[in-house]
Amino acid sequence: MDTIKTQQWTSDSVAADLERAIHEHRLPPATKLGEDELGDAYGISRTTVRAALHALSHRHLVELRRNRGAFVAQPSVREAREVFEARALLEPRTARSAAERMTDAALDLLRANIEDEHAALDANENGRALFLSGQFHVEIARIADQTTIETFISELISRSSLIIALYWRRRAALCETQAHHALLDAFARRDGDSAEQLMKNHLLDLVASLDLRNVAQPATSLREALNR
Amino acid sequence: MDTIKTQQWTSDSVAADLERAIHEHRLPPATKLGEDELGDAYGISRTTVRAALHALSHRHLVELRRNRGAFVAQPSVREAREVFEARALLEPRTARSAAERMTDAALDLLRANIEDEHAALDANENGRALFLSGQFHVEIARIADQTTIETFISELISRSSLIIALYWRRRAALCETQAHHALLDAFARRDGDSAEQLMKNHLLDLVASLDLRNVAQPATSLREALNR
DNA sequence: GTGCGCAAGATTGTATACAATCATGTGTGC
DNA sequence: GCACACATGATTGTATACAATCTTGCGCAC
Structure with a gap:
């Protein structure tokens, strides 16, 4: 190779x-x-x-x-719940801060992100779309000017991607971009209250789209399944 | 050596x-x-x-x-603020969860922690007392049964210790244990509301005890000072 | 005497070699 | 035929050696 x-x-x-x-x-x-x-x-x-x-x-x-x-x-069901609980504590308030500090340049960045995600979906590059979807959240923390929180959110986003790989239930991924559009509108209005609430609901929707019942986890190899 | x-x-x-x-x-x-x-x-x-x-x-x-x-x-003033903002997002709600899930055994752990801290202070082991004071916060996250958040808080606590080393203003450290005692009482009552509020105030007090004006940072070596 | 340049020393960055541990397959005894 | 023990191979854990980079001191030119 x-x-x-x-x-x-x-x-x-x-x-x-x-x-x-x-x-x-x-x-x-x-x-x-x-x-x-x-x-x-x-x-x-x-x-x-x-x-x-x-x-x-x-x-x-x-x-x-x-x-x-x-x-x-391979995040466990328990870990999956924990990751989204942590996100629920960090992201809504961070979205509020971002809305309050929003600039036109930052808005353009977020718009470009959403457009790129659409383009990736159209090109059937689902992985890239998923990555961009996560970057949207990281960007918000960056705009909020909270480097420390951004680091945590960045990690949680990546872990969320693993969680989605394991526990994703719905097929339609379009509802996602809808939530990001709504957030973008709130940001454009510098509406902190709305941004916080929208982010909260967005995260709840995400969790709701997962199948986190305590079923046996899918294992790619037999050995892995038995060692658990 | x-x-x-x-x-x-x-x-x-x-x-x-x-x-x-x-x-x-x-x-x-x-x-x-x-x-x-x-x-x-x-x-x-x-x-x-x-x-x-x-x-x-x-x-x-x-x-x-x-x-x-x-x-x-050497956390900067900015980083110091960010660390405590992150703690403000994570710890109060975690304290509430801990209060709601509190057990007698967990209460004993927290009591023992406070006693150890007192003993360390009496023995003039200030470093050890500071460490135990931080562990009190980590224990709360553990009791809340949130491993992911515990990891974040553990990191933030250690970073806070560096921040205290650089920016500590007050001399009296006794006010600290007072806040922990109050939290313990709230936990004993399984009073989530009080625990959340007490933790919030405790963190505000901590920040207030720091000198985070944008003064030049103390540097141990001349070279370090100039390279900054 | 001052400033620049170069060389020597020290410290980190990377690669390689060896040791330890685990997985697997074979063989022997029952 | 089955179970256990051992040997073999593969993979990671650790140490050492070499290369690259930076610091530092000396020397020379102006």
Whole structure:
């Protein structure tokens, strides 16, 4: 197997590349991430790969098992609930702050994001659309000028993508963009109250679209299923 | 210099050990954390030390500068505000959840924590008292049964300790334990409303006890001061 | 005497080599 | 034929060696 790109990969950029692949569902939950394999793929040594995998494990996107390797995380039903509870605490109030600090330039960024998502959906690039949909939320935290909270939300968004991969119920993804449009309107009006409430409902809708009953989790490999 | 302990150090345990040292102000902000130095101190190779330092940098407790090394982080005034804004979003509602789920065993844990803090203060172990004071908040998240939020709060608490090291204004630390006592009472009554409100006020008091005006930050070395 | 440039030392960044651990398959005994 | 034990292979955990980068001090030119 040849290397992926001609680039000066660092542990951070490899981690970002892997995170995006996970976020876009190109690397589904439970995928084995062998160090040698990744090292060959990126054309780097295991040292750098290990640093990237450890970084992702701190973001709960990768699960490290001692002497067994790294796997794309498989959030449990419980973890899924927790992630959305954390988002419910952080995002509505952050959306309010963003609305209050909104600028025209920031509005353009959010509009461009929504348009890109539409374009990706039209091109049947569902993974990319999902990624952009998440970026919308991260952008809001950035506009709210809360770097610390943005870091948390960014992690929660990526984990949400894994949760969606495992527990998504509905087929129609269009309701999503509708909520983002409504938020955009509230932002355009600098309406903090509406933004907070819309974000709250948006998150509730997201959870409602998941199947979080305590059913057996899908496992890609038999071994994984039995070790649980 | 001889090794610290006879123990099988792993990157995680080294990171935990360093985090506690930072939390207890035994390693003040801007302290240089040389890899060779730490490797010798713990009796391990640089590989493991590096993994620990990277882990701490992901928690924003250590700042890594390319080709220059690792330093105990020095949160800026802005970062300090952000940390407490994040805590304000997470902790009050978490305290409410904890109150609603409180058990007698959990109450005992919290009581023991407060007693230990008193004992530490009496023994003039201020660092240990500060650590225990932070653990009180982490325990609450654990009692609320929110692992994800607990992780975030744990990080924010450690960062708060750095913030206190840099920006603490008042001398009297006794007001602290008073707030924890009040919270304990609310928990004992399973009074979610009070717990949420008390936590909110407690965090406001904490911020008020800091000097977050935009003054020049104290720097331990001249070089650090100039590079900023 | 001051300022620039270069070289030496120190420290981190990366790769490679070795050790430890786990998974798997085979063989032997019952 | 089944179960347990051991050996083999594969993969991760750790240490060491080398390369790259930055700091620092000296020396030379002006």
